[in-house]
Amino acid sequence: MPVETITWKNGKIRFIDQTLLPHKLKYVSTDDIHRLWRAIKRLEIRGAPAIGIAGALGVVIGIRTSKAKTFDRFLKDLQNASGYLGSSRPTAVNLFWALKRMERAAGDNRSKSVAEIKHILLKEALKIIDEDMTSCRRMARFGSRLVKHGSRILTHCNAGGLATADYGTALGVLFESKRQGKTIKVYVDETRPLLQGARLTTWELMREGIDTTLICDNMAASLMAKDGIDMILVGADRIAYNGDAANKIGTYNLAVLAKYHKIPFYVVAPISTFDFNIKSGKEIPIEERNGDEVRTVSGKLIAPKNVKVYNPSFDVTPHELITAIITEDGILRKPYENKRYE
């Protein structure tokens, strides 16, 4: 069973506070848009598809109290909520994709009453959740074609159920491969600074009984050199028109190592992660986060407290290092501009 990362329940958004995992599985329910903003900012909710869902549901709670009588006035309230939610994290395009889709759903129904539009927006958000579930299953099936029995697979950060409404992107491929009876061995990068690999991915994989081994980020090359890795599977936060993919910091590092060691490197992401408005990865804004994320671990200082820090949350893997991109519509190969699905 997938984890219930983010759902709509009794008129509130119910989500797992992922900062407490793997030690504590705590659900939070809220109808407060500020609480939700903080949850996205603090990475209580994280992962590109899950952030998109949070954005859509966030619009629903954001406009619920709108007293607007006219569409134009209502649209302004909606855009306020949407702009506010969009300011939480700049890199994941799924957030902006979901916010735009909510705005379009409102616009398409401008002749209806505000009460009716509010209802339509809730339905639209639930539809986004539904579509995410379906697309996770489809990506998993396409991706599992590439996984051989006995494969040793490396993954980075968390591209699992905790990043989506279902089984995840990269991890969905692993879950599906296991369901098909393939024996796999998965290595998980701990993924500093926020340790999503160590905290979340190991937890999800072990929960499904998959053979899981944790490594520090800097151990991947050593494993590859001794021929211990057959393939790499990661998620993405934004993919440019040419296939350049932004994902959690350290992904590009792995892609360079994969090329040197001739190991296939796959990105698993729904079409909503593509940003067709930007030609290449150079245009993707990279969020830089607070240096204390690096200076501390679980609140403990691990370095001089006044040391300078460089803390980009993402890096961009150029398309030439990506063997294929696995989407819900099929597997894309280079040149990615062609969008020809296998």
Place this chain on the structure above:
Amino acid sequence: MPVETITWKNGKIRFIDQTLLPHKLKYVSTDDIHRLWRAIKRLEIRGAPAIGIAGALGVVIGIRTSKAKTFDRFLKDLQNASGYLGSSRPTAVNLFWALKRMERAAGDNRSKSVAEIKHILLKEALKIIDEDMTSCRRMARFGSRLVKHGSRILTHCNAGGLATADYGTALGVLFESKRQGKTIKVYVDETRPLLQGARLTTWELMREGIDTTLICDNMAASLMAKDGIDMILVGADRIAYNGDAANKIGTYNLAVLAKYHKIPFYVVAPISTFDFNIKSGKEIPIEERNGDEVRTVSGKLIAPKNVKVYNPSFDVTPHELITAIITEDGILRKPYENKRYE
């Protein structure tokens, strides 16, 4: 002033417990060989040259209480102490080099009395410290020729004063460059799992007023991609005849990234780090350490407590990825078998 990492004082070995840095600068004095063994095992004393010195001084305290009347009996006591010390950490060759040198010093004086030999062994250990100081200064001078004004330099783990009896190997080059008036900017990999970069290298560099920025190990590629690094300087724990170099886990990772980004990659190490008995890095034994080093940070659990872990302490960088090796006798270039110094 270099830190006093390990010295001989009032008949005891005095060393810094490096596991407590940067929060606490604590000196430990001991004449107990078991305490010293534990200090090496636990990385209170670490860094190849410093471990060599600890080994030599360890022999001195190990044979001090020997009641042997004959040389043969004394040699047995010495070999017991030496074998015990050698079992603390398998990878750094400087340890075995120092232990062998102490044994040879005893053998060369077998006709003398046991009391005299004990005195000679202390003198030999102090000579090793002295030579390490001299060789640090010489490496620093040779290495500084390669550092340009304005260079942005990346280093890994700790190859500083805390790893030697003086200013260090790779960091010695930085200290000397600064002394010569060159402006440099240094990026430091935090170096998981034991965070020697975050804890020790930042502390040493900031103590000398060098512009220091801490990054997570997986951020190096991102920095290189945006043309932020001019050169990489690391130490080594054992170098094979062909130039393959074992160093802290993550070093090989950097070397692959450096090649991809066309950044020069330098190893700084004294000749005692060369193991001429082994042809290539394949023969270097790699220490695997306890998985709890990865599962925890500063005693705090950061992953499921029963997750499997792969935790090699070192990796091997093949000679073809090393631009040059900086030693106390000069700069070596490929092919390293030639041992032609620049």
